[in-house]
Amino acid sequence: MDSGEVIERHTLSVTVDNVAGILARIAGMFSTRGYNIESLTVADVTKDNAISRLSIVTSGLPHVIDQMVHQLDRLPPVHRVVDLTAVGPHVERELALIKVVGVGDNRIEALRLAEVYHARVVDATIASFIFEVTGTTEKVEKFLELMGELGLVEVARTGIAAMARGRDAF
Amino acid sequence: MCRQLSGAAIVLETLKDMGVDLIFGYPGGAVLPIYDALYQDEGIRHILARQEGGAVHAAEGYARSTGKPGVVIVTSGPGATNAVTGIADAMLDSIPLVVFSGQVATNLIGTDAFQEADTIGITRHCTKHNYLVRDPKDLAQTIVEAFHLATSGRPGPVVIDLPKNVQTAIIDYIKPDPNKRMHKGYRPRVKADPVEITQALDMIAKAKRPVFYTGGGVINSGPNASKALRELADLTGVPVTSTLMGLGAFPASSQQWLGMLGMHGTYEANFAMHDADLVVALGSRFDDRVTCKVESFSPNAKKIHVDIDRSSINRIIHVDLPIVGDVGSVMQDMVTLWKEKHYQMQDISAWWVQIDEWRAKQCLNFTKQGNEIMPQQAIRSLWEATKGKNPIVSTEVGQHQMWTAQYFGFDDPNHFLTSGGLGTMGYGFPSIIGAQVGNPDSLCMTIAGEASFQMNVQEMATVAQYRLPVKIFILNNRFMGMVRQWQDLLYDHRRSQSYSEALPDFVALAKAYGWNALKIEKPSQLEDGIKTMLETPGPVLVDCQVAQLANCLPMVPPGSGQTEMILESDITDNHVKKQEYTPSASSSSAATIRG
Incomplete structure (x- = not known):
């Protein structure tokens, strides 16, 4: 294929029939074809639980990402695949729970930084906090980096949920 | 109620x-x-x-x-x-x-x-x-x-x-509703955009060295697709080659037919693809056995790809005009528009002169080895003896499969059954059972190798039970021939595990299942043996003893470009004499890397 392509990071939004095994089907297609998944979130998004939306963050050469879109699109339960990165401006958010253990100055500093990052304290003991932070991946990463200096012991992240900006709905 | x-x-x-x-x-x-x-x-x-x-x-x-x-x-x-x-x-x-x-x-x-x-x-x-x-x-x-x-x-x-x-x-x-769909997102696109059809015809009409490269999609699309292909080829005069899976969609007896392309394709088909200025892929998917080395595949050609599966397009080869749609529908639209708009082809007679030069190489000629039956000759004789009956032919996988593709002329779709993609040894014999059941009045034959046939040999009982008059023609060379060929040509004759040891007496085996069976051992018995097979009612197995070391040629060795073919003349004593790339007159000397 065309040389000179560079690896790009793309966010795909995929709506699917919410049927048994759909996650295995999609995740399996990525692994059998050798595509990357950096993060994947899935939840049903309609009242009757009939349709799920997946947000997949992936990376690859542009022609490979193009292939991913078409490979997803040809699975019968898939309704629509939107390459949000290709479509244009969109918002991406993820949520992380971060446990920080410490006493004294570190503890005070952690709390102060949490305030700067609008992270909420969702659990506290005399020796620990759990922070909930929401935002872009970059923001979460940055907050994690800071907490790394201040007693970070455990992280749980949701992965990206994403949506195109503007009034158009997919 | x-x-x-x-x-x-x-x-x-x-x-x-x-x-x-x-x-x-x-x-x-x-x-x-x-x-x-x-x-x-x-x-x-x-x-x-x-x-x-x-x-x-x-x-x-x-x-x-x-x-x-x-x-x-x-x-x-x-x-x-x-x-x-x-x-x-x-x-x-x-x-x-x-x-x-x-x-x-x-x-x-x-x-x-x-x-x-x-x-x-x-x-x-x-x-x-x-x-x-x-x-x-x-x-x-x-x-x-x-x-x-x-x-x-x-x-x-x-x-x-x-x-x-x-x-x-x-x-x-409750009776199901045949029109109700469970997956609302599944809507295959059948009809292509008329703008794309026009673009394709403009490109075809302007081409100096065009080739139609057709595949199994034309057959899957149904008999009308083969009809449309023939009409399109007729209107444009463009040469046609096909993948293994597409054989029969275009008549092998046509003057415009180049033979199969790819690893065991003809000299003229591979050179025409390489030197083409326009390749029109119709229901084919640029499989690695077709492209050979991707970097040197049809380097100077614009490419049009018609496929119903969008994910087949730009997967291996970048194309200039992708057309998503049913290949039959697209070709019918092309034919209609070509006539309506009175398209005229450029003069492509120089292209045909070049193709005839390649044809003159007679790449499918083979030399006799002693007093042995050449497998190529056996297939040709089989074809000569049966072509009037328009037989349905299946193959197993290996040398005999490629020889069938090369030497048996298929003129109609749905008459050649073979395992192309997965390459499944053991496919051919059971598949002809299904074909015979579905076409009770047709002559149904399997051309097999002795190794492949044994992979589903138990189905002889099925044939006997349903009294199916299938004919099994085994080209018995006492080797897994294609494995042996690769080992000889590419692994310095180290024939690891490729000898068919402890073969059964196929004739006795067939008789044990209540079949008729015969053995052909000498060239002089070939035609009579085939005649006996065809005249004997019910299932017949033929154990045809063929030259052990015949090679299936031309062959593009793995990793080589589509024109880097080993021909019969390049081989002595099962050694490749030379392997050099001879650029044709009309192409640039070095294959440029693109797409």
């Missing part, structure tokens, strides 16, 4: 509604309710294979030769896993199948129950789609959907896994 029916009865009822009158299968514990319903039902004929793998290949042969979907029933666990090779084969060759597998009862799923296998998990990536039906109320509609998926868009296999308690459950039967 609702009728009360069991799940098993619903399966048969729905199959009949879908127009199915024939199924292939093998019973077992988890499908006993369906077999019991079948016992009491006169409307569906069941062909009992001798192993589930044979049943699936037979269904493939039936589908490929009739254009109708093949239907299979197998039991859970080993029944389903035995079926997997055939399912994967149908996936790669886009053959429409609906496979019912039994499953343990829903309350036992996941407990490692007797004959339990995760059929859905195992077949997930070798089916177009698969279903585990947990609720008998979903059963009928799921079957309708399975047929829709298997036969529409790019065809393929669909598996329906049926727990035993779903088969035995008695429910109020």
